Amino acid sequence: MIRRIAVALAGPIVSVLLALLVTTLFLTFGGYSAASAYEVMWNYGIEPASLVSTVNNAVPLYLAGVAAAFALRMGLFNIGVDGQYRVAALAGAVVAANLPLPLWLRLPITLLVCCLVGALWALVPALLKVYRGVSEVITSILMNAIATTVVAILLAHVFRSGSGQNTGTAIIGPDGAMPALIDLGIGNRTTISGFLVVAVVVGILFYLIQYRTVFGFTLQVAARSPEAAESAGIKVNRRIIWAMLGSGAIAGLIGLPHVLGTAFRFDGTLPTDLMFTGLAAALLGRSHPIGMAFGALILAFVERSSQVLGLVQLPTEVGSVFMAVILLSSAVGYWLTERADQRIALWNAIRRRRSAGPTPPSPSTPGLEAAR
Amino acid sequence: MLVRLTGIVKRFGTFVANDHIDLAVRAGTVHAIVGENGAGKSTLMKILAGEEHPDEGTIEIAGAPHSFRSPRDAQQAGIGMVHQHFLLADALRVWENVVLADEPGTALRLDSAAARRRVGEIAAANGFPVDVDAVVRDLGVGGRQRVEILKVLYRDARVIILDEPTAVLVPSEAQSLFAAMRRFTEAGAAVIFISHKLDEVLDFADDITVIRAGAVVGRTTPAESSAPALAALMVKVAMPSVAPREVAPGTAVVLSAAGVTVGDAGEVPALDDVSLEVHSGEIVGVAGVEGNGQSELLMALLGRAKHSGTISMGDADITDLSTEARRERGMAYIPEDRHRDGVVLSMPLRENAALGYHARPPVKRGPWFSRAGAAGVARTIISRFDVRGGDPSTLASALSGGNQQKFIVGRELGSHPKVLIAAHPTRGVDIGAQSAVWNELTAARDEGLGTLLISADLDELLALSDRLLVFYRGRVVGELDPKTVDAQVLGEYMTGVRGQAPDAGSRPDPEGAAA
């Protein structure tokens, strides 16, 4: 048990250390002082405002990670998250700005609409996969590009509000925006957005659905062995559709923290590539609801703290290099710790056998146990 | 001695799979290796074939010591192995699979004409009718096995290892395999083969080595031994046998198919207008060479294949019901291919115990999946069916094939079904386990379970069935009484020599068929 926890912790720690090492190499190669870069980043990163911003910025990353993980657990690679949240965010911005209802009604409806639209956008790849045998990867990529165009057309010709260079939808008033969860009151902009609650709820739902329900079980079976699933009475095609719908629904929420909490409208400032960072969070956290939360927080922390680098004549790209490297090093880190763990398990087993004397051979080797 | 293994030890982690095994094989002989599931037979053969490295011990081929670092080394020493689970690239052609990694031609050009010619020649010389240009995906089990053997022959093997070659073959295919084995030995090669079917071992082997728990426990020859004696060496149970039934079959029809046809429009249907009935407390056997519609029948009964005609359970028409609904009504299923259909190898036994029974208690509690419930089911199966080598948290892949099979049988019978559709329930299972499975099937039968039994093992069919249907080209060509039929007649039905009357298959017609 202690070993399990140690292994679980060692993975991320080794990953971060590896990423630091590689980034240091790059910085040194570029003729910069890595130590001062990290020091500056760390000092800025642990300022209260930065920490709050980290938490808030981790929310969309977490949602993106969960969205990807939801499909990944069914063996589907939903590379269309970007398109799904883009379309959904537009719908959400329009609803939140225009629905003549009080906040307590408007907000849930907005969330729901976003889920629906995101799910609908994900339905296209799902249906094509089921009825046409077309890989979801290719249709998702196409749907991303199409989403951009559809949003552009809708925005330019239907929902654009106001004039000038700003091409956003109508401004969302306080009756449609996400209220703050708490204001820590320790300086400028230290309010934690209500979306933290949304993220936690999504995380819990993800956990319950995927890990605790019969439905989640059927998804797992369908992913690992479609034939066995069909024989057991699990309709694989339906699971594919449900998994994509679920993934799309969660993806639909990704853009909302920005729309309902930062820009208060849908406009050109909507971040466009949350999917990959979110996927990184998912991979860092091994698709586990809590692991992904840590992954998202780490990435958001790095992103935020690297903003300060320009001040010390260091390239701000260090942040993105670090984030990219940590993605890889997380995989490598887990690999290293797992290997080490298997070794230890083997030594332990041999020692136990020696001390216990000759026993009948046990068919299940401890090494296999640990590899799970 | 062509092959001499001395003191072979192989450990996996702390587990000793081979424990100081000595083995000697003479040129020009067939050497059989028998032993229960997990005894270490395949491991030993993989060591000989250069796929595993022994921790201790020596390998001598024709008197010369060898240390194989790769399968390539073993092949160069003249050793070829046909795996229990075939190692073929489905998307490639027969000749491509055969010549792979040993192709004729230059670096920049593969001489496909020469390759195809050579493969064709070898096939012809050994009496293997295969289309060298066929894509392996389209071949049946027998065809695939022939490709595997061609791979060995193409590399001029002097020692040919066959790991459970007959487990998947029907008798006629097995016969032609044994004929081919004879040809190899007459040409001076040695054949080592592993089998759980003791009668064929006694019929065809020259020498027999018995392995238990990684160690050799006996060396004998067919002349000096008998099936019970071998079984006694291998395991501590008697030969599987079925006591004469005491409870008469019921009269209620629990499963019936009427005019069921499976197939694409415009093509010869794979299953052609089949009608059959299974009564409560009855085991109906289905005999037939593999590929004569049995798989399609299974898929149709299970609700996984589109078909015309009607299927009923009891009085209820279930034609339009999903697999899930059918299972809900008490249909249990032991699949043909346990790795593909029966278990999810990467999941623990706990989850595998829930497979197919996830929609009912104790696994399902409201919307929740009860791990405790599933673990309880798994534990019950493990203890009741003597599944060895795991607890509910063990991955299914860590179980030996025979134990996986026992687990599946236990899961399906443990659910108290009304109807059991069982395909090859003892395939690849050692005789101890086989006897256990047979006992379970007859016990369930006596409690009123109606079973449709599809098997390639004629002994099994004859021992267990109350009635026997013979399939040929997707039709039922005869209904026989297992107590009176002789193997010769059965074989003629199965190969289409008999029972080809135009409408023989449309209705079970015992009198006409048995004549």
Add this chain to the structure above:
Amino acid sequence: MTDTVETTPASAPAAAPRSLAPSPRRLRAALRWGLLGLALVIVAQYVADAPGISASSTWGSALRLTVPIAVVAIGGLYSERAGIINVGLEGMMIGGTWMAGLFGWLWGPWAALGGGVVGGLVFGLLMAVLCIEMGLNQLVVGVAINVIAAALARFMSDIVFNGVDGGTIAHSPRIDGSLPVISVPFLSGGLGTVDLTRAMESSGLPVLTQIGGIVGGLTRDVSLAAILGLLLIPATAYVLWRTKFGLRWRAAGEQPAALQALGGKVHRTRYIAVLVGSGLAGFAGGYLALISQAYVENQTAGRGFIGLATLIFGNWMPSGVFLGSSLFGFSDAVGLGRPETFRALLFILAVVFLLIGLLRMYRGDRRAGIAPLVLGGVLLLVFLFVPLPTELATAAPYLVTLAVLVVAGTTMRPPAALGHLFPRKNSRT
């Protein structure tokens, strides 16, 4: 069994064809379809009043836009045929653009192409070590390579290009000179001969104009890099089906255990495939950099992903990749042209879909006929009555590809061992 999946042989089945050279029957079919296509283009040009649809500029553009996608997709084919999923194509391509910028700036255009290959190889090596050697998840590694390449390109530009004359954090200095362009003699004015197709194109005579435009566009001023890139397709087909390596390569992606059991070197084969593939993806990046005569940040613009889509669209076959990438390149070229050219493309698609639908109905396959008929009908109505927003043209290649997928519905057959780990020690997967 998924009985709902339609099996339409839109792309050839994945099994090796007997012969690489097209059979007479195939040639005749190709000719028939080619003539039908030509007729359609001519009709569409007049119906939509869109000279652009047959203009040599459009077809030339189509060719140039096809090349990078075809090459990067072929790069993906190398690794995926060996069983390694390659989501990192975009990153390898980025590596290619950057190195091409560096090499090209220092040593000229030929070096730029070589630099592209080197840039791709850097990430190919990373992928090979991580996926083959360590057996890490291939999706993870691919995604990581994309992210790393983008970040590194910027970081390295800051160090290497920024401050150099003509270079910035987003650009390399200019690549001086370009690769030679080639025109076919007598057909399109190569070697100082007459330019027949240009004369035809400007003749204004129906049919002659269009043929002149299409042939001229495809044969005039074609860059050597483009020719090299396109030659990769038949070359790859040859390697895949006519060499010893090709057989082992396919086996490594279908059933590596079989290859290994026969003494083949699975890991070495996969290494070679991944490295060659990454080099090609980098080559595609180098090609882009040559077009802009510099490395420009983000200039790959997602083409690596389109390449991945094309590879899947093409069912992991070189011919399929060619088909997919030219479809994409042509629609892209049309989308960049005048609006009426896009409408002409719409018309062509509508007619093709209607024809396919009718053909399927006629052959008695009603279910398969419905989708193309409906889609074709809708497109025709849109063509006739709906004024299209101009923005739609930028999505032309994506929409066209999606529509074709809906209609064709391939039953994809990826290499059987795609994405499977193959640990070094064990003999069985």
Add this chain to the structure above:
Amino acid sequence: GCSGKTATVQPSADADTPKVAMLYGTTGDFSFMDSAYKGFTDAQSTLDFTPLDFSSPNTDDYQDRLDLAISQGAGLAIGIGFQYATPMEQTTDHPDTQFVAVDIDKGTEIPDVTTISFAAEQSSYLVGVAAALTSKTGHIGFVGGVDQPSIQNFFVGYEAGAKSVNPDIVVDKTYLSPLGDFTGFSDPTKGKEAAASMYAGGADVVYAAAGGSGQGVYEQAASSSTDTQKNWAIGVDGDVYNQVDESIKPFILTSAIKNVNVAVEDSIKAFLDGTLEPGEQDFDLSNDGVGYSTSGGFLDSYSDQLEKAKQAIIDGTVTVPTAV
């Protein structure tokens, strides 16, 4: 508020000089951002202040950057791009920091913020006049990077200018990517093909308002020119003639100039002088905030007409339409 950590963050800072922060996207677009950055560096070489450089390619952290500038004690924060309007409007508590927002829509008023607008349509009008005067085919083109108002604005002015010379002139236009998809600013391959299609279709002058993709347009102007047909390209924001390779210079007719660098440098100067006032500053033809370049001398023969058109706009006798 200014935090105590500033000192460690700012090793090279001279604690006494005022701090000026510039918040911008990324340089290297050969136009807008580069120009702004030039203003910032030019100011550093002539004026005495501590520069704080905030660059980020992200589209969603404008507010963060602004907050960071304030917390680092910037006396002046210059935001490059209209996206800074909202964050600056929402940041109310900044007693020690003055704000300048560059490239804001004309007529936008933000309390306590100096907003600078550029009449890009006016310069585009003039290059449109130049294009129409130069074109031999009566057919010109426009390649826009992204289909968004700021770029449409260039087109509107360009077309109006061209039509003022030749009402029958044909003006092609293509946007490389739709609204919200910024790849159109960095895809020279597409820029090149779009221009190729226009030149082949008969246009002989193409105006590229496409950021980095413009490079492809310039290259295509050169490579598609023949002995009988000379094709021209028009650049944008900075003087493109000075940025491109020698071999391409002969094909750069002119550039529509937007003196962002001047705006930045002037703001810093005014800040240091203590004369920077909140409110609107319009950079247009009248104060040479925008204009057109004459490098290469290709427009020498039309200078009278161009100057006349310019004067007409300044005088208000001609009103250039806008898209924003």
